[in-house]
Amino acid sequence: MSASQTARQRARAELTREIKQEARRQLAHDGPQGLSLRAVARELGMASSAIYRYFPSRDDLLTALIIEAYNSLGERAEQAVAARPRAGVRDRWAACCDAVRGWALQNPHEYALIYGSPVPGYQAPQETVPPASRVAIVIGGLLSESWAARGEDAGDNPGPARSPALPPPLDQQAAVIAAAIAPEVPGPMVARGLIAFVQLFGMISFELFGQFVGGADPADSFFRFTVGEMAEFVGL
Amino acid sequence: MSASQTARQRARAELTREIKQEARRQLAHDGPQGLSLRAVARELGMASSAIYRYFPSRDDLLTALIIEAYNSLGERAEQAVAARPRAGVRDRWAACCDAVRGWALQNPHEYALIYGSPVPGYQAPQETVPPASRVAIVIGGLLSESWAARGEDAGDNPGPARSPALPPPLDQQAAVIAAAIAPEVPGPMVARGLIAFVQLFGMISFELFGQFVGGADPADSFFRFTVGEMAEFVGL
DNA sequence: TGTACATCAGTGAACGCGCGTTCACTGATGTAC
DNA sequence: TGTACATCAGTGAACGCGCGTTCACTGATGTAC
Numbered sequence: 001m002s003a004s005q006t007a008r009q010r011a012r013a014e015l016t017r018e019i020k021q022e023a024r025r026q027l028a029h030d031g032p033q034g035l036s037l038r039a040v041a042r043e044l045g046m047a048s049s050a051i052y053r054y055f056p057s058r059d060d061l062l063t064a065l066i067i068e069a070y071n072s073l074g075e076r077a078e079q080a081v082a083a084r085p086r087a088g089v090r091d092r093w094a095a096c097c098d099a100v101r102g103w104a105l106q107n108p109h110e111y112a113l114i115y116g117s118p119v120p121g122y123q124a125p126q127e128t129v130p131p132a133s134r135v136a137i138v139i140g141g142l143l144s145e146s147w148a149a150r151g152e153d154a155g156d157n158p159g160p161a162r163s164p165a166l167p168p169p170l171d172q173q174a175a176v177i178a179a180a181i182a183p184e185v186p187g188p189m190v191a192r193g194l195i196a197f198v199q200l201f202g203m204i205s206f207e208l209f210g211q212f213v214g215g216a217d218p219a220d221s222f223f224r225f226t227v228g229e230m231a232e233f234v235g236l
Numbered sequence: 237m238s239a240s241q242t243a244r245q246r247a248r249a250e251l252t253r254e255i256k257q258e259a260r261r262q263l264a265h266d267g268p269q270g271l272s273l274r275a276v277a278r279e280l281g282m283a284s285s286a287i288y289r290y291f292p293s294r295d296d297l298l299t300a301l302i303i304e305a306y307n308s309l310g311e312r313a314e315q316a317v318a319a320r321p322r323a324g325v326r327d328r329w330a331a332c333c334d335a336v337r338g339w340a341l342q343n344p345h346e347y348a349l350i351y352g353s354p355v356p357g358y359q360a361p362q363e364t365v366p367p368a369s370r371v372a373i374v375i376g377g378l379l380s381e382s383w384a385a386r387g388e389d390a391g392d393n394p395g396p397a398r399s400p401a402l403p404p405p406l407d408q409q410a411a412v413i414a415a416a417i418a419p420e421v422p423g424p425m426v427a428r429g430l431i432a433f434v435q436l437f438g439m440i441s442f443e444l445f446g447q448f449v450g451g452a453d454p455a456d457s458f459f460r461f462t463v464g465e466m467a468e469f470v471g472l
Numbered sequence: 473t474g475t476a477c478a479t480c481a482g483t484g485a486a487c488g489c490g491c492g493t494t495c496a497c498t499g500a501t502g503t504a505c
Numbered sequence: 506t507g508t509a510c511a512t513c514a515g516t517g518a519a520c521g522c523g524c525g526t527t528c529a530c531t532g533a534t535g536t537a538c
Contacts, residue, residue, distance in 0.1 A: 037493090038492075199431065221406035226427075290481095
């Protein structure tokens with residue numbers, strides 16, 4: 001039964017994949033706004049109306065691409081950290097940053113889709129939230145681990161101790177973030193972790209969107225340097 | 237003669253302004269990709285072909301908008317700093333950051349136009365470079381001033397001294413940047429200044445593009461905190 | 473100050489193209505007995 | 506194992522809309538004498 005079901009279902013799964021793949025190709029040429037169901041259908045050799053058997057509208061296809069992009073990126077970050085269980089927190093932080101940047105350089109248009117300008121008229125549904133959180137969760141885990149291991153090398157890492165207590169409402173926001181992804185970690189360290197997080201994506205956006213041209217381009221060296229500086233800044 | 241010339245010329249200048257203004261309005265609804273000469277003409281009550289007397293193509297109109305956006309932002313940053321000649325460097329750094337963010341919040345679509353995803357198929361011409369550099373020049377000036385005044389409060393600002401020498405090719409890139417906008421300032425401080433610069437725009441992009449939602453949103457408090465942390469980090 | 477000519481703004485029709493979505497339909501695949 | 510029926514993938518035409526750009530043109534504004 002499950003095998004015979006699969007005859008049709010497998011064809012459906014396959015075509016769904018092909019549609020998304022072709023859509024990703026179009027993203028690269030025309031951006032999210034240029035994503036066209038008709039063009040996808042044309043490229044796949046089917047009637048434009050047939051796409052509607054797979055995605056009820058253009059926006060649903062866009063949502064599927066966004067979720068896939070977040071998951072693909074999140075998975076890369078998770079694997080980069082998980083692959084180095086014996087490495088220190090700083091090394092895993094660096095590996096995570098490299099993984100995120102590597103993914104972005106390999107998939108610049110999907111990066112732009114999720115971290116670039118919002119698509120006019122498109123509202124991301126709630127289902128995108130969990131995939132979108134995966135990288136933050138990875139980094140939160142590193143913060144937690146680093147905090148839990150404090151004292152062992154406290155001399156090297158005065159880190160967050162330099163920061164005064166957070167002003168409201170940032171203190172509350174940091175507490176909420178900590179509760180979600182880095183329990184036990186004190187507010188100032190969470191806030192600095194958020195700064196490092198913003199720095200990571202800020203750098204990648206600058207690099208991909210061409211703001212470094214004539215300055216820190218190629219950006220490899222600056223990226224590596226900054227990742228190290230941020231590790232120290234956060235107190236990892 | 238110059239007054240009679242102006243009769244026609246003034247009309248031309250006026251309409252040019254109106255076209256750009258209407259184009260900016262459209263940017264807000266449909267993004268750069270949705271910018272349509274026909275729609276601009278329609279809204280202005282003129283034939284679509286008439287626009288071509290003012291802008292030879294859609295991309296030229298886009299270029300004009302980009303240059304205006306960079307100039308508008310750059311001017312705001314310059315004024316924020318110039319308006320506080322007696323303030324300390326840190327206060328002027330903060331004023332500059334506030335000005336940039338304030339402009340971005342007031343002009344989110346123009347911000348996205350210059351710091352968001354690149355417009356597919358559009359290549360920014362060289363004329364956009366000088367306007368695009370204005371904020372960096374302001375910040376470079378603050379670095380220079382701070383460095384020149386070193387020693388006076390050196391106790392508070394170990395700053396860049398903590399950083400080791402820069403690895404190549406970052407050392408060279410930093411030297412080029414320093415030569416352009418912050419002469420005399422040593423490489424590590426330039427690199428940290430660049431980090432702060434990236435942080436500033438990274439934060440604003442996160443805020444405007446919705447990445448803070450559910451975390452540090454509203455972002456005022458986090459922004460203020462980060463601007464202070466960055467001042468210390470750079471050693472201002 | 474007045475006239476003849478050149479410049480330029482703006483028109484409206486046309487070219488050739490694109491899009492998302494709906495709908496009635498054909499024909500193949502899957503299911504229940 | 507075979508038949509009757511339901512499900513579903515895919516078609517092709519249509520609706521109503523949009524776009525950038527070109528071109529021959531009219532008529533007003535500006536200039537040189």
